Amino acid sequence: MTGEVSRQTVITVKKRRPLETLLYAVILVVSIGVVGLTAFLIVYILIQGIPAISVKFLTTAENPILKTVGIFPSIVNTLYMVLFTLLISVPLGVGGAIYLNEYAKNRRLVGAIEFATETLSGIPSILYGVFGYVFFCVLLRLNVSLIAGVLTLSIMVLPILMRTTQETLKAVPQSYREGALGMGATKWHLIRTILLPCSLKGILTGVILSIGRMVSESAALLLVAGGSAMYMPRGNLFEQMSHSGSTLSVELYRYAMSRGDNKTAFGIAAILIIIVIALNLLTRFLAGRLNR
C-alpha cells in the first residue's frame, strides 16, 4: 500500500518527461497491436470459413464426379485418433504421475523420469513424425496407418498428461493421505478411493489440453498416418485403424497446398478454430471449478 501512495505522489510531483510519454505510447501501441492482430486473425478465419461449412460439407466424403467437397472421413479419422490416443496415453500419463508423486523414493529415478518428460515436450512434431515412421511404420510393420498415428500421438501428449496430473496430486492435502493410511488403508486403496477422485478435474484439464494438441497436429501425422482422406474408412475397426487416413489439420494442409482449394481449407480452419475456442473455454471452466 505504501508503494501505491508513494508512486502516485512521485508521479504527480514530477514533471512528465516526453521520453516517458513516448515509452507509454509504444507499450500501448504494441499491446493493442498484438491483441488486435489476434482478434483480427480469429475473426478473419471465421468469416472466410463459415460460409464453406454446411451439413453436406460435414456429413459427406469428397466426390470428384459430382464435384462436391466433404470432410466427413477426416472428422471420423480425427475422432478415432483422439479416442484411441486417450485410451493409451491417459493410463500411462496418470500412472506415471502417480508413481512420481506417491511411490518414487529414488531421487535419480525421479530425475531421469522428469528429464525424459521435459525432453519429450521439447521435441518438435516433425521429429516425432520421423521417429514414428522409422519405429512404428517400418520396424513394427504397422505401415502408414491410423494406428501408427495413434501410437505417435500417445508419446507426444504423455508429458502434458503427466504434468497436469502431477500438479493436481501435489495439491491434494497431505493430511488426506495420512488419514487414510492411518485408518489402515493400503496404498492402492488410498490412490483408488481418495487421490484419483480428488485429482479428477486436473486429469480432465490434461485430457482437454491433449485433445487440443492432437487436433492441431499435422507434421507428424502427415508422415505416419498419411495424407488422403477422400474415402470413408472401410471394414471392421481393426481394418479401419490399419489404413492410412488424414485428420482435419492434415486435410487442411492437403487442400491448401496440393489442391489450392482455399475455400475448403478455410472451412476446415474455421472448424479447427471453433474446436480450439471450445477446448479453451472448457479448461477455463474446469480451472474455475477447481479453485472453488
Next chain:
Amino acid sequence: MSETQSIIAVRKGKSGVERTMNLLFLLCGLTAVVCVVFMTLYMVVAGGPIIAKVGFFDFVFGRTWNPENSQFGIFPMIVSSIAATGGAVLIALPCGVLVAVFLAKLAPDRIAAALRALIDLLAGIPSVVYGLLGAILLVPLIFNLQTALRLPTSGNLLAAMLILVIMILPTIISVSETAIRAVPKEYEDAALALGSTRLQSIFKVSIPAAKSGIVAGIVLGTGRAIGEAMAVIMVAGNAAIMPTLLGPVRLLTTSIPIEWAYSSGTHRDALYGIGLALFVMIMAINTIFRKTLKKGGAFDDG
C-alpha cells in the same frame, strides 16, 4: 512423513495387489524414459548412416542439396533455419516483453485477464491455420514489395519469420509476464521511493531482475520456432538455396515433409539425416534451457 512410510513398509509385504500396482505405476513412470531412449537411438540409427556415407563435414557444410545427383549438403537449410528463428526471436522479444510489462504492471486486472485469455487462444491455433493465413494474407503483401524491387515473387524468408513471430509471441509473453510478476514488490517500491518514475522502476529494476525468466522465454521460443514445419512450408517458397530476406528459403524442418512423399533409398536416408541434425540442435537448445532455468529462480512454469 516417517509415519506413513512405516505403514507402507508393513503393508507392502502383505498384499499381491499392492505389489502389482506398485510395479504397474513404475512401468508407467518409465514409459517416458523408454520413449526418449528409443527416440534418440532410432534417430541415430536412421540418420547416422547417410552422414557417415557423405561425410560429416560435407553433409553439414555442403552447399548443394541435389538428391538426384546424390549431393546432400544441408548447409543452406541450417543457415535458413537459424536466420528464420533468429529473426523471429529478435522481433518477438521486444514486442513480447512490452506486452508482458503492459499485462503485469500497467493494465487494470480485468483487462489484463481478458487480454491474457485472447493471447492464450493464439497459442492454441494449429500451425497449418497459421500457414494458411500467412499464405493468403502475408505472402501477397510481400509480393507487392518484391514486385516493387523487381525481384521474382515467391514465398520468402521474411514471411516465414513473421509467421514464426506470431507463433512464439504467446510463449514469450506468458513466460516474461510470469517472471516480471515474480519480482518482489519491494524492489520497485525502493526505486520509487528513491524518486524514479513508474516506467524507470519497471525498465531499470523489474526487467533486469526478471532477466533470467525472460531468457528462459527466449530459449523456449527459439525451440518452438526452430521446430516449426507446417506453417513455414506454406509461406517460405521452399528452394534449398542460401537465404536472402526476400528470397525463397527451405528450413531443416520443412525439407522433411516437402520431399517425404517422393523420396526413397538414399534420398530418404538423407531426410533421416536432416532429422538427426535437427534433433541434435533441439537437444542443445533444451540443455541450454534447463541450465538457464536452474540459474534463474524467478521462473516456475513453461
